[in-house]
Amino acid sequence: MAKPRVSSYTQPAGGWGALAATAKALAEQGILARGSATLLRMNQPAGFDCPGCAWPDPDHTSAFEFCENGAKAMAWEATEKRCTPEVLAAHTVAELATWADYDLEMLGRLTHPMAYEPASDRYVPVSWEEAFGRIGAILRAQDDPNRVEFYTSGRASNEAAFLYQLFARAYGTNNFPDCSNMCHEATSVGLPQSLGVGKATVLLEDFDHADAIFLFGQNPGTNSPRMLTSLRAAARRGAAIVSVNPLRERALERFQAPQNPVEMATLTATPISSLYLQVRVGGDAAVLKGMIKSCLEADAAARAADAAPVLDWDFIRGHTIGFDALAADIRATAWPDIARVSGLPRGTIEEAARLYREAKAAILVYGMGLTQHSRGTETVRLLTDLALLRGNVGRPGAGVCPVRGHSNVQGDRTVGITEKPDPAFLDRLRDVFGFAPPRAHGHDVVRAIEAMIAGEARVFIGLGGNFAAATPDTAVTQAALRRLDLTVQISTKLNRGHLVHGREAFILPCLARSESDVQAGGPQSITVEDSMSMVHASAGRNDPASPHLLSEPAIIAGLARATLGETPSIPWAEMIADYDRIRAAIERVFPIFQGYNARIRVPGGFHLTSLARERIWATPSGKAQFSVYPGLGEGAPGDDAEVLRLTTLRSHDQYNTTLYSLSDRYRGVFNQRMVVFLSPEEMKRRGLGIGESVALETVSTDGVTRRVGGLKVVPYRVPDGCCAAYYPETNPLVPLYARDPQSGTPSSKSIPVRLIRTNQQD
Structure with missing residues (x-):
């Protein structure tokens, strides 16, 4: 590993630095030639949607409609590296749990469905039939459907998300913790008001x-x-x-x-x-x-x-x-x-x-x-x-x-991933599929964690994401996950979530966005919705990383059939054979998707009308509503000058919890992540030098000590009285109670902390 260093980066964003970083990312994943060709299909009308952010595509695309970080996201999933059963057989879960997150993901693409074997403390290969059967049996054995948490990452397509919510509601719960709960839930609650x-x-x-x-x-x-x-x-x-x-x-x-x-x-x-x-x-x-x-x-x-x-x-x-x-x-x-x-x-x-x-x-x-x-x-x-x-x-x-984060976090919510479903939506779901959906509100992310802690939740199913690393109060959350009866992860690569598992655990490997999805009806396209409500098709062309992979919709349908049995009113097999049938079902449940299949075949897709854009206000009063914000928020420095306000952030080589490297080029940090950014004035006031070892400790109100050590001080242009550090490394500092009471969003961008000098070994 290269030696950690801090040095000033004087170049602008983008430019030659971005081109060099793109080439390096492709080379490190062994796909310099193939990856370059794949990039030419990314964000193109006949290609696949970037698996990274949700920024929209322009009407008139050029041959190059990708950015540096989009290229890294593609390289990360299209890598030549493989995490095979043989690789997992060589390491116990306890050993893998000591690895850094970056090293786990660099093992490469998962190739086979795997089940946890307690006797050997290893993941071992299983058939899809066995995996579905064992998971379905555990789900059927639950005495209350609300003991199951159905988590969703914003990577999932509209088709996968719709089937996922259909499966969970047919099973009997509205427990839909999703990544939006941790980032833009304040938008989903505040803007409608x-x-x-x-x-x-x-x-x-x-x-x-x-x-x-x-x-x-x-x-x-x-x-x-x-x-x-x-x-x-x-x-x-x-x-x-x-x-x-x-x-x-x-x-x-x-x-x-x-x-x-x-x-x-x-x-x-x-x-x-x-x-x-x-x-x-x-x-x-x-x-x-x-x-x-x-x-x-x-x-x-x-x-x-x-x-x-x-x-x-x-x-x-x-x-x-x-x-x-x-x-x-x-x-x-x-x-x-x-x-x-x-x-x-x-x-x-x-x-x-x-x-x-x-x-x-x-x-x-x-x-x-x-x-x-x-x-x-x-x-x-x-x-x-x-x-x-x-x-x-x-x-x-x-x-x-x-500006939404993951590429389809907004689309997932549009097609029904919500713990607080609208009664009219549930009525349409009932009329189309012939069952009575549950009406009680379910769990968001924080409530799901609290249910695990209390022993109310017994099963966790993750449609993508890295829940164990992404969530707040890491130690408490991970301890709760380990007490579950079952954890299931639908994933492309190994991550922390697979190692923080329940008594039984399964890894279900899925196709990546850039890979071809061939079902009984032929090659399939999926759809996504960007930050500005444009819906468009996405079709991968690369060969799958393994012949044993299934698409996310196929995995969800397999779980549903194994759990619910054959349900004539929900034709799982027919919908998987041709995704046009999934979209037709979405259109019947959500009238806003009228003409769905025809409209996604138009290059660029179509816009889901925003009533506010038309100055039609879907509020109780029929008008836009001004608000009153009492006081000035949580930013007051308070009486204790030693307390800092910590904001967590991504490095430049990071997307959510996925790390493309251990460097942060624009901020001048290389080959390391355990750093805390302070202003030179704040460093001088505290008598701290560059690279000095410190710990951060949350100023908690519940008596619990939350501490992250081993951080090196890095000077940066941060306001005095404030500091910044990377997540998920500093997620242990975010208490579950520190959240917006209206949306439940964790307050990860404003954590009161004390900075403590430590020795080199802390």
Whole structure:
């Protein structure tokens, strides 16, 4: 292993660095030639959808519609490496549990269904028939269907997710913890309260018409790199781009477009942010209240001078309710408090507000830096309030844009993956499939973990993902998983979740997004929905990594038949033979998919209409709803100057819990992950040197000690009083109780911690 080091990275985001990293990723997986050809089919109308982020495809695709991290995601799943039964036979589970997550995944693609054998402490191969039969028997033996947790990753297709929820509801439960619970659930709860829809109100084309784009808690260079193409184009035509983020991220500063020959040849780059607000961790609500306050004050001054109003009063009076309550709360909020909590001077916030006021059309973009807080839902609504003040919803170049994480996390929710199903949806499911779905609300992620801890849940089935590593309060969660009767993982590669298992455990290997899926009716396509509600087809062409792999829909159907028996009203075999039949069923249950099969055959797919985009408000009042955000959130530094606010983050070579390498190029960290980022001023105040060994300990309210040691101090541009570190390594610091009460989203982006000096061996 190369020696860990920290060195300054001076290059722009993208550019030659991205090309070199792409080539290296393909070479390391042994697919330099084959992988290069596969990339040319990614995000193309007749190709397959990127298995990484959910950023939408442009209408007119070029030959190269992939980014560096998308290429890494493809290389990760299309690798030549194989995790065969022979590989697993050489290692006990106890031994594998001591390996780093990166090393586990680098074993390669899983090739056979496997079952845990307690006597040898190993996974051993089983037939699909035996795996389905044993799992089905355990499910049938449960005295209450609600003892089973059906977890879903955002990687699953619409077809797989629909069958999964159909299986679980026919079985008798609405327990659907999913990855959205841990990231954008605040969006799914907050936006419907304000706008009547839980999705973006913009299309990709709106970025071509926006006068200003505001980015809150979103690092596109790592999390959605293709977004940089739109930001670069906006910056070059003179649109204002304002970034609100605790860390100075390279991609928000300057970007070198790999597809632009002039920038590549001249080693130049395009500046991205017109204004950069380096907000204190947890201070986003204060920034938003400050911007709203500035707009209200400017509007009052304009009206007093008999000038044109700043606010869109026609929109406010015709389309909204609740403005007076919002305005009263904002006026009562003092500027000194806003500055103190945000960590920003009043003048900086007012400059951001000025850019917003002067824009005829503005897009408000946000990511998990806004949602993963104890008041995430309220903050999402506060951002929406800012949009409503100037009518920036439902017109070209304007809107609210939550940037989703995994490629189909939004689509999964659209086709029924929710623990709180709408009664009308359940009625349609009953009418189409002839059974009575359960009506009681089920478990989200945190409630599922609590049910495991309490012994109420006995079985966990994971459709993708790495639940054991991705969830908060790692030690408590993993202990609860180990007490289960059964854990089942539908996966492409070995990960931590396979080693934190129940009394019985199965690994069910599935096809990857880039691989061909051939069923009885011939080659199949699946569909996904991106962050802007575009639904399109995806069809892999690579040969499967093993002849023993099944598709996710086929695995789900196999589990359902083994558990429920043959159910004439749910023709599992017929639907698996031809995925058009699954989509026809989706259309019958969800009218919004009218003409599904015909529409996905149109290049680029189709848009699921957002009522808010049409200025139709599906709220109880029939109007968009302003909100009141009491106080200024959790960002106040408090009385103890020694307490830091920790935000967890991804490295550049990471997607969710998947690690492509142990480096983070843009932040200058190489060959290591156990680091904590502090400002040079904070390091000086605490007498810390570069590379000094420290631990972080949560300031808990339940008396439980939560500690992560072995961290090395790295200087970085972080606000004083704050720090940052990678997840999942620091997930043990996030208590289960630290969550948004409305959405249940863990507050992973604002954890109060103490920093403790340790010796080298800690």
